[in-house]
Amino acid sequence: MFGVLFEQAADGQRYIDWLLSGLGWTLALAFFGWWIAFGIGVVVGIGRTVHNRVFSIAARLYVEIFRNIPVLVQMFLWYFVLPEVVPNALGNAIKQMPPPWASFVPALLCLGLYTASRIAEQVRAGIEALPKGQIEAASALGLGSYATYRYVIVPQALRLIVPSLTSEVMGIYKNTSVALTIGLMELTAQARQISEATFQTFTAFGAATIIYLCLALVAYQAMTLIDRAVRIPGTTPAKLTVEQDLAADGPHVENLPGAMEVVK
Amino acid sequence: MNSLDFSIVAQAWPYLWSGLLFSLSLTAAAFAIGMVLGTCLALVQHFEIRGLAQIVRGYVALIRSIPLILVLFWFFFLVPIVLGHLSGSGRPVPIGATATAFITFELFEAAYYSEIIRVGLRAVNKGQFEASQALALSTYDTYRHIVLPQVFRVASPIILSQTIILFQDTSLVYVLSLTDLLGAASKLAQLNGRLVEMYLFVAVVYLALSSAASQCVAILRKRYAVAAAHR
Numbered sequence: 008m009f010g011v012l013f014e015q016a017a018d019g020q021r022y023i024d025w026l027l028s029g030l031g032w033t034l035a036l037a038f039f040g041w042w043i044a045f046g047i048g049v050v051v052g053i054g055r056t057v058h059n060r061v062f063s064i065a066a067r068l069y070v071e072i073f074r075n076i077p078v079l080v081q082m083f084l085w086y087f088v089l090p091e092v093v094p095n096a097l098g099n100a101i102k103q104m105p106p107p108w109a110s111f112v113p114a115l116l117c118l119g120l121y122t123a124s125r126i127a128e129q130v131r132a133g134i135e136a137l138p139k140g141q142i143e144a145a146s147a148l149g150l151g152s153y154a155t156y157r158y159v160i161v162p163q164a165l166r167l168i169v170p171s172l173t174s175e176v177m178g179i180y181k182n183t184s185v186a187l188t189i190g191l192m193e194l195t196a197q198a199r200q201i202s203e204a205t206f207q208t209f210t211a212f213g214a215a216t217i218i219y220l221c222l223a224l225v226a227y228q229a230m231t232l233i234d235r236a237v238r239i240p241g242t243t244p245a246k247l248t249v250e251q252d253l254a255a256d257g258p259h260v261e262n263l264p265g266a267m268e269v270v271k
Numbered sequence: 272m273n274s275l276d277f278s279i280v281a282q283a284w285p286y287l288w289s290g291l292l293f294s295l296s297l298t299a300a301a302f303a304i305g306m307v308l309g310t311c312l313a314l315v316q317h318f319e320i321r322g323l324a325q326i327v328r329g330y331v332a333l334i335r336s337i338p339l340i341l342v343l344f345w346f347f348f349l350v351p352i353v354l355g356h357l358s359g360s361g362r363p364v365p366i367g368a369t370a371t372a373f374i375t376f377e378l379f380e381a382a383y384y385s386e387i388i389r390v391g392l393r394a395v396n397k398g399q400f401e402a403s404q405a406l407a408l409s410t411y412d413t414y415r416h417i418v419l420p421q422v423f424r425v426a427s428p429i430i431l432s433q434t435i436i437l438f439q440d441t442s443l444v445y446v447l448s449l450t451d452l453l454g455a456a457s458k459l460a461q462l463n464g465r466l467v468e469m470y471l472f473v474a475v476v477y478l479a480l481s482s483a484a485s486q487c488v489a490i491l492r493k494r495y496a497v498a499a500a501h502r
Contacts, residue, residue, distance in 0.1 A: 075481035076474050077439035080453060083470045087460075091467045177336065184338035188445060195341045208348045216337055216345075223336035 011207045012214060022201045022211075029197030030218055032107075036114055036193065037180040043119030044126050044179065049165070051123060052130025053156060066127065073124035078185050081121055085113035086189040107191070114186035122179045129171050133164035166237045173230040180222055194218060279465045280472045283456075290455030291476065297451065298438045301376035305437075306430070308377065309384030310419070316385070317392050327385075334382035339443055346375040347447060368447040380437055387429050391422035428491040435484045439477065452476065 012023040054066030073081070090098040104112065137160060145155040187196035198215035202208040280287070315327045334342065350371055351363035358364060395418050403413040423430070442453040450458065456473045460466035 071482055071485075072478065075435075075439075075478045075485065077442040077453070077477055079442045079445060080470065080474050080477055083453075083457070083466075084474060087466050088470050181336075181338040184340045185443070187340065195338060195344070198341070199344060202344075202348075212341065212345055212348065215341060216333075219337045219341065220333070 008210055009214060011205050011210050012201075014205075016201075016204060022205065025197045025201055026194070026214055026218070029192055029194040029215075032111070032186075032191060032193040033180065033183045033222075036111065036118060036183045036186060036191070040115050040118040040122060040183075041176065041179055043115070044122035044175070047120065047123035048126025049130055049161070051127035052134065053161065055127060055131040056134045057152075070124045070127050073121050074128075078117065078121055078182050079188060082114065082117045082185055082189055085117045086110065089113070110186065110189045110191040113189060114183075114191050118179055118182055118186075121182070122175060125175055125178065126172065129168045129175065130164060132171070133168035134160055136167060137163055163239065166239050169230065169234040169237060173227060176226045176230060177223060180226065181219075275468055275471075276465070277468055277472070279463060279468055283459045283463075283469070286459060287452065287455050287472075290450050290452040293449070294438070294441045294451040294453075297372060297376055297441045297444070298434065300373055301380045301437055301441075302434050304377040305380030305384050308381035310388055312381060312385035313388035313392060314414070316389055331382045331385055334379055335386070339379060339440055340446055342379050343372070343375050343443065343446060346378075347371045350374055368444075368449050372444045372447055372449055376437070376441065380433075383433055383437075384430065387426050387433060388422055391426040392418065394425060395421055425495060428488050428495060431484065431488050431491060435481050435488070438484075439481060442477075 012026065013021050016022050016025060051066045051069050054062045055070070057063055076084075090101040092098075093101070102109075141159055141163065142155060145159045150159065183193055184195040186193055187199075192200070194215055198211045202211035205211065312327050312331065316324050318324075347368070351365055354364040354366065355362050399417055399421065400413065403417050408417070441451055444451050445454050445457065448454070453473055456469040457466075460469040
């Protein structure tokens with residue numbers, strides 16, 4: 008069934024090479040996008056919980072805006088609108104980027120900033136789930152608010168939310184497919200191209216589906232390992248299931264380790 | 272930077288409005304049918320119906336791990352073939368992009384809603400089942416009148432947030448060249464060259480509708496939190 012993938016395409020490569028190059032772009036987008044999202048997400052998530060008015064309103068605005076506009080629309084804003092609304096010289100420089108980068112860079116920014124708004128909400132939920140005693144103990148030890156966040160709150164919150172971050176990892180690699188609308192030849196785009204070139208739609212989409220399934224499995228396993236490695240000792244193992252999706256969606260973190268609940 | 276001219280949006284409004292109506296009706300249909308199917312899928316897993324439960328679990332896992340755009344492509348290709356087989360002629364029945372989008376979103380969202388309801392079913396207090404049994408209610412009556420209403424109420428904030436995501440996801444029908452809100456804007460933008468105004472306007476519409484709905488999620492959540500505290 009998959010034999011057609013090893014036949015030669017019009018450009019001299021085999022179809023499987025098209026798929027693999029698509030997979031490469033998908034992975035690059037998901038990987039680098041993830042680190043942008045994680046960095047900004049943690050900062051914005053902290054911003055949602057601090058008492059400084061300016062910082063917390065800015066963080067709230069960030070989350071509201073990036074979470075409530077569809078990824079595809081954001082993709083178009085980065086790709087079509089941004090070069091038009093920045094000063095001409097910069098706009099022209101953006102437009103003159105060579106082909107794969109001209110779609111890769113906007114897609115990377117789009118996915119990174121969108122996913123950041125989702126991670127920020129998880130970080131906030133993690134911070135709010137920490138028992139109050141942690142902050143009180145930190146201030147009893149004479150730690151300032153920076154040191155409290157840096158050494159007490161954020162490390163614990165991040166360890167708590169590993170299970171719920173799994174769904175964001177899954178989310179970002181699935182959303183990479185939206186980049187095909189601005190011309191990035193990632194996995195789904197390559198599958199469609201193969202189906203159009205060979206009329207073997209079933210094979211082309213089947214191969215892409217299997218690859219996505221493997222990615223999901225790898226992401227899930229990796230996050231399980233990370234969770235096992237960094238889980239706060241004495242807490243019950245969190246199950247990586249949809250419960251996290253659900254709980255992580257708001258301030259209720261029902262997946263909290265049992266021990267923490269007792270402390271509260 | 273060229274000056275922006277939003278009067279173009281006012282001229283285009285009737286077309287954009289029909290696009291928005293398409294987006295909303297796709298959301299409504301996917302919500303209604305997705306919830307009904309999702310509840311069935313969740314109950315099949317909840318009752319561990321032999322054979323069927325495994326198939327449903329596989330379907331949900333598969334749908335949840337591949338991108339919606341790929342699912343749209345799959346259905347665009349598969350649905351005519353399946354319909355052909357069902358109608359007995361064996362020949363693919365072309366059904367068009369609109370019908371494909373509706374069928375895809377209904378079946379796709381069913382998988383997501385079913386997960387929410389499945390988890391909700393497990394959260395219902397054991398005492399509720401025992402009380403129903405003590406009242407001699409049949410299994411059907413227990414679920415119809417006691418369990419499911421509680422599940423829907425408890426899960427309502429999550430169901431609504433999922434529906435907001437669904438509304439945003441309907442913009443992906445762009446890949447089938449349909450005229451939803453974004454599709455209408457992009458077609459006009461290509462005609463009149465005013466893509467900055469068009470896309471900014473669309474972004475603002477999505478932002479306004481989704482944030483308004485998010486506020487409702489917050490209200491539902493607060494209400495439910497209060498109800499839980501009184502239990």
